[in-house]
Amino acid sequence: MSLPITTERLTLRSFRPGDEDDVFAYRSVPSVIRYIPGEPKTRDQVADLVSERATAGRIDPTSPNLTLAVELDGRVVGDVLILLEGPDGADGRQAEIGWVFAPDVAGQGYATEAARAITEAAFREVGVHRVWAQLEPENTASSRVCERLGMRLEAVFVKGSWFKERWTDLAVYALLADEWPPAAPPSTA
Ligand SMILES: CC(C)(COP(=O)(O)OP(=O)(O)OC[C@H]1O[C@@H](n2cnc3c(N)ncnc32)[C@H](O)[C@@H]1OP(=O)(O)O)[C@@H](O)C(=O)NCCC(=O)NCCS
Known part of the structure; x- marks a missing residue:
């Protein structure tokens, strides 16, 4: 994957030393971590992560695992993850x-x-x-990101x-390669 990836407003790039304060600002917040694995991070943990x-x-x-920093006007405001896998393990399909x-x-x-760019x-x-x-x-903000990308809701596993x-x-x-990009690009709004 050629990095950085630039979009209209964002730069998706590898993390680098100096990103710690920006990452700590969101990775330490309990409400941000509620639906993702792990606990709110300490400064030391953020330093290790970066x-x-x-x-x-x-x-x-x-x-097979790449997490990119999402930069807006010189500040890391989030991160996006891509994890390759396949029917034979990590065959990347x-x-x-x-x-x-x-x-x-x-x-x-x-x-x-950012999600559209990594897709x-x-x-x-x-x-x-x-x-x-x-x-x-119940993480409806995240569901809406999927829907705006044109992804299909394929399953809900109850409890x-x-x-x-x-x-x-x-x-x-999910989305398949031959469904991308969606015929009528979903609006970002
Ligand atoms: C999931 C998460 C990234 C979604 O964030 P978000 O701000 O709702 O998503 P976006 O940045 O795509 O913004 C979309 C919203 O901006 C609005 N918007 C305003 N101006 C806009 C513009 N110029 N362009 C596009 N959208 C715009 C859209 O209408 C939309 O609002 P809506 O969802 O109320 O309809 C965020 O809630 C988060 O980080 N949560 C914690 C971590 C987490 O749960 N991750 C997912 C685990 S599965």
Whole structure:
């Protein structure tokens, strides 16, 4: 995947030293972490996260996990994840995508813009057959990102996931390569 990826308003790039304060500002917030694995991060944990991610610069079946910093006007306001997998393990034919953004930039279409960019790169550059996302249906902000991308809701597993000490519903959204881009591009709004 060629990096950085630039969109109308954003730059998607590898993490680098110096991103810690920006990342701590959203990764330490309990409401941001509610629907994603793990606990709110401490400063030290964020430093480790940034340094781990700074060394990951490519995505292919031997390096199937890539998290990119999403930069807006020089500040990291979120991150997007792409995780390659396939029927024979990590053969790279499918990509799971995910997103986390700072609450103070919510409601402006940035997550959708970044998610659209990694979906485009997954299909066009990595050449995957299917892009999918999993989420808790009550996380309606995240469902709406999927819907704006034109993803199809394929399943809801009722109380099918043990997550943060409780049984939760799990929704799966997906898109196939020959469905991308959607015939009528969904609006970002
Ligand atoms: C999931 C998450 C990224 C969604 O954030 P978001 O701000 O709702 O999504 P976007 O940045 O795409 O913004 C879309 C909203 O901006 C609005 N908007 C305003 N101006 C806009 C513009 N110029 N362009 C596009 N959209 C615009 C849209 O109408 C939409 O609002 P709506 O959902 O109320 O209809 C965010 O809630 C988050 O980080 N949550 C915590 C982490 C998390 O749960 N991740 C997912 C785990 S599965």
